[in-house]
Amino acid sequence: MEKINVSKSILIDPITRLEGHGKIDILLDDKGNVEKAFLQIPELRGFEQFAVGRPAEDMPQITSRICGVCPTAHHMAATKALDDLYHVKPPSSAEKIRELLYSIFFVEDHALHFFFLGGPDFVVGPSAPKAERNILGVIGKVGMEVGLEVIAVRKQLRDLIALAGGKAIHPVFGLPGGVSKALTKEDQRKFIEAADHAVEFGRFSLKVFNDIVLKNKQYVDWITSDAYTHRTYYMGQVDSKNKVNFYDGEIRVVDPSGKEFLKFPPKDYLKHVSEHVEPWSYIKFCFLKDIGWKGFEEGPESGVYCVAPLARLNASDGMATPLAQEAYEQYFATLGAKPVHFTLANHWARLVELLYAAERMKELASDPEITDPNPRTIPTATPDEGIGIVEAPRGTLIHHYKSDARGVVTMANLIVATQNNAARIAMSVDKSARSLIKEGKVDDGILNMVEMAFRAYDPCHGCATHTLPGQMPLVVRVYDADRNIIQEIRRD
Amino acid sequence: MSKPKVGFYWCASCGGCEEAIVDLNEAVLKVVELVDIVFWPCAMDFKRSDVEAMEDSEMAVCFVNGAIRSSEQEEMAELMRRKSQLLVAFGSCSHLGGIPGLANLFDLETILAQSYKNAPSVDNPEGTYPQRETEYKGHTLTLPTLSNTVRTLDQTVEVDYYLPGCPPPSNLIVAAVMAIVEGNLPPKGTVLAPDVALCDECERKATKPEKIMVKEWKRPHLTKVDPELCLLAQGLLCMGPVSRSGCGAPCVKANMPCTGCMGPTSGVRDYGAKALSAVASLIDSDDEAEIERALDNIVDPVGTFYRYSLPASLLHRRVMPGTIREPVGAGLDGKD
Numbered sequence: 063m064e065k066i067n068v069s070k071s072i073l074i075d076p077i078t079r080l081e082g083h084g085k086i087d088i089l090l091d092d093k094g095n096v097e098k099a100f101l102q103i104p105e106l107r108g109f110e111q112f113a114v115g116r117p118a119e120d121m122p123q124i125t126s127r128i129c130g131v132c133p134t135a136h137h138m139a140a141t142k143a144l145d146d147l148y149h150v151k152p153p154s155s156a157e158k159i160r161e162l163l164y165s166i167f168f169v170e171d172h173a174l175h176f177f178f179l180g181g182p183d184f185v186v187g188p189s190a191p192k193a194e195r196n197i198l199g200v201i202g203k204v205g206m207e208v209g210l211e212v213i214a215v216r217k218q219l220r221d222l223i224a225l226a227g228g229k230a231i232h233p234v235f236g237l238p239g240g241v242s243k244a245l246t247k248e249d250q251r252k253f254i255e256a257a258d259h260a261v262e263f264g265r266f267s268l269k270v271f272n273d274i275v276l277k278n279k280q281y282v283d284w285i286t287s288d289a290y291t292h293r294t295y296y297m298g299q300v301d302s303k304n305k306v307n308f309y310d311g312e313i314r315v316v317d318p319s320g321k322e323f324l325k326f327p328p329k330d331y332l333k334h335v336s337e338h339v340e341p342w343s344y345i346k347f348c349f350l351k352d353i354g355w356k357g358f359e360e361g362p363e364s365g366v367y368c369v370a371p372l373a374r375l376n377a378s379d380g381m382a383t384p385l386a387q388e389a390y391e392q393y394f395a396t397l398g399a400k401p402v403h404f405t406l407a408n409h410w411a412r413l414v415e416l417l418y419a420a421e422r423m424k425e426l427a428s429d430p431e432i433t434d435p436n437p438r439t440i441p442t443a444t445p446d447e448g449i450g451i452v453e454a455p456r457g458t459l460i461h462h463y464k465s466d467a468r469g470v471v472t473m474a475n476l477i478v479a480t481q482n483n484a485a486r487i488a489m490s491v492d493k494s495a496r497s498l499i500k501e502g503k504v505d506d507g508i509l510n511m512v513e514m515a516f517r518a519y520d521p522c523h524g525c526a527t528h529t530l531p532g533q534m535p536l537v538v539r540v541y542d543a544d545r546n547i548i549q550e551i552r553r554d
Numbered sequence: 555m556s557k558p559k560v561g562f563y564w565c566a567s568c569g570g571c572e573e574a575i576v577d578l579n580e581a582v583l584k585v586v587e588l589v590d591i592v593f594w595p596c597a598m599d600f601k602r603s604d605v606e607a608m609e610d611s612e613m614a615v616c617f618v619n620g621a622i623r624s625s626e627q628e629e630m631a632e633l634m635r636r637k638s639q640l641l642v643a644f645g646s647c648s649h650l651g652g653i654p655g656l657a658n659l660f661d662l663e664t665i666l667a668q669s670y671k672n673a674p675s676v677d678n679p680e681g682t683y684p685q686r687e688t689e690y691k692g693h694t695l696t697l698p699t700l701s702n703t704v705r706t707l708d709q710t711v712e713v714d715y716y717l718p719g720c721p722p723p724s725n726l727i728v729a730a731v732m733a734i735v736e737g738n739l740p741p742k743g744t745v746l747a748p749d750v751a752l753c754d755e756c757e758r759k760a761t762k763p764e765k766i767m768v769k770e771w772k773r774p775h776l777t778k779v780d781p782e783l784c785l786l787a788q789g790l791l792c793m794g795p796v797s798r799s800g801c802g803a804p805c806v807k808a809n810m811p812c813t814g815c816m817g818p819t820s821g822v823r824d825y826g827a828k829a830l831s832a833v834a835s836l837i838d839s840d841d842e843a844e845i846e847r848a849l850d851n852i853v854d855p856v857g858t859f860y861r862y863s864l865p866a867s868l869l870h871r872r873v874m875p876g877t878i879r880e881p882v883g884a885g886l887d888g889k890d
Contacts, residue, residue: 178597
């Protein structure tokens with residue numbers, strides 16, 4: 063082992079403008095250069111265990127509480143897993159209503175990230191005073207009119223999720239075999255109107271990115287710099303033509319050179335995805351089982367892979383709608399090669415996806431089937447086991463349940479978007495810290511640029527810590543001569 | 555005069571409470587005209603050290619969402635309490651324990667075993683667990699410790715007011731902020747929402763029979779549900795009669811029963827016990843076997859009646875086998 067000792071450390075606590083908790087511990091050697099930077103996740107909850115004993119039909123509502131930012135993703139993955147668990151096929155009207163709501167959710171969630179969470183770093187600037195690096199700073203920079211437009215479009219979309227789904231935060235409409243509520247013609251009119259607005263908004267957002275980021279040479283240099291680059295595998299869900307699909311399809315993985323490495327249906331996920339444990343974080347790190355865990359390493363020999371917008375675009379052959387396809391082509395043409403390995407390109411890829419979601423919303427909103435008065439098939443088979451996969455905004459999301467014959471959950475396994483990205487995010491934070499902090503020179507702007515390395519992924523540590531890993535509690539039990547416990551001392 | 559300072563913080567929660575603030579939409583701009591937000595990790599870059607540097611009681615109010623499970627959450631709750639004149643428990647988890655409070659049906663060891671050993675996707679041959687301290691070249695990386703039991707905010711620090719709901723409805727959030735800014739506050743300890751049952755504001759109220767008689771409780775996924783009629787009258791377990799109003803009954807509007815996230819009206823100590831007795835009283839039979847059959851479809855009474863309130867309830871948590879504390883009565887436990 064090397065003899066370098068850490069002489070100083072810098073703590074960023076908490077990391078900010080993301081969903082959930084985290085801190086970054088940056089360790090410096092005696093020259094003030096970075097020895098290692100750790101992104102640690104200090105949180106926990108325990109959904110997989112306390113799902114056991116609950117009615118399966120409550121999973122879409124219980125698991126949505128894993129994340130209030132992407133509740134619709136958990137709600138939908140759980141609902142699809144219930145279709146499988148109950149062996150019931152929803153009518154196509156129900157599938158369309160679900161995908162319609164899911165597309166709306168993608169538009170507003172991606173917009174939230176660009177304008178509220180990740181975007182301020184570019185729009186206001188990474189080294190702007192910290193009191194300005196937020197949505198209020200964005201409004202200050204681009205004008206109140208644009209700010210109000212962002213707020214208005216989000217409101218319109220979230221109101222529609224509530225209209226069909228009950229609530230935008232923690233919807234309730236998903237049932238095995240369909241959805242709880244039919245849509246009226248009047249509802250449909252609102253969806254169509256909002257869809258036009260959403261497509262315009264998608265184009266506008268790409269234009270903002272083009273004007274503010276791509277026309278700024280400094281920003282483009284950062285995006286393409288080595289500090290924010292990793293060559294890993296990429297995973298995403300695709301349709302039968304290998305186009306990006308958020309709601310349904312097969313899981314495709316490409317290797318660091320862009321070649322298809324795997325393509326598998328949801329039921330095979332355990333053959334390909336595993337989780338690794340480290341002692342210094344509560345998060346579990348996913349890797350490709352086909353390759354194995356080789357540490358926090360990039361390249362084809364390492365099982366580390368990446369999900370979410372950057373990965374989805376890399377793992378697909380295109381977008382299924384025309385304007386998004388155009389944006390997809392421009393994205394790869396500008397960045398020079400496929401796959402794109404630049405972490406910060408996630409911001410751009412996210413906006414390409416936003417436009418796709420808006421166009422898909424428009425297609426589905428106009429579909430005459432969505433006003434079917436009975437968008438449900440009531441299950442009749444005995445429930446046993448089900449797996450549901452969707453692409454959450456932050457990456458591939460897997461829900462897997464087993465139940466008894468009454469539909470009471472006996473096992474739940476959840477692999478959540480940000481967990482898939484956890485290893486690469488940890489590598490990104492470490493690499494950016496090494497590249498940006500030299501000879502002990504550090505300020506708030508530099509530390510924020512370290513945070514930009516994780517922020518690009520739009521990580522959700524609420525999601526990623528749905529499980530309850532943690533310190534082993536110490537339990538001392540005192541027994542009497544007959545082996546009865548007479549006292550128990552816990553260090554909780 | 556400077557504007558009052560406001561903080562937001564999250565503990566064991568999902569981020570939905572933060573989204574609820576973003577969902578105030580243009581009202582959020584009005585709020586920031588009236589107050590200075592000085593801490594909000596989800597959306598702003600102020601750090602813990604910025605809060606630690608404040609004078610005690612420097613913030614006028616702090617809204618804390620999420621339940622309390624880790625040592626870090628406990629420290630942060632205490633820090634926010636000290637730096638703030640008013641502390642508001644924001645949302646179901648902070649108020650009653652919330653859905654993460656269902657973890658109190660298990661102990662930490664069981665949950666750890668599920669996460670690290672039993673989950674079918676885990677590959678952990680060396681049996682590694684996250685540690686409180688990990689040494690790296692002479693530097694100690696630390697993680698917060700976890701307690702065995704999930705607690706509410708007011709089981710951790712003194713709380714002045716409560717905003718109920720999962721998440722709290724926008725209109726109640728705005729009303730609370732305005733009441734604080736204008737100094738127009740009800741007595742300490744008040745839940746800042748209407749003190750009547752949800753049925754009162756439900757759009758299906760007119761179809762609720764004078765006396766509901768249920769032969770059999772039904773599960774929504776196995777039942778065709780009429781979109782206009784009172785859900786209780788259709789035999790669905792709707793928590794409307796025992797839950798606080800103020801949300802506008804959005805779940806019922808989506809043709810699904812209320813699950814009780816707003817908690818009880820004032821004067822009810824234990825939401826689950828109240829819900830259970832209400833449900834039992836609606837069964838249309840005196841015959842034991844018939845009653846049994848009527849209840850057959852309530853496959854998970856604890857998870858159904860205490861969906862959001864187990865930590866705040868008299869039950870608090872399940873007593874695990876191997877502990878010496880004998881349950882008092884029907885599974886009642888003391889503090890843990």
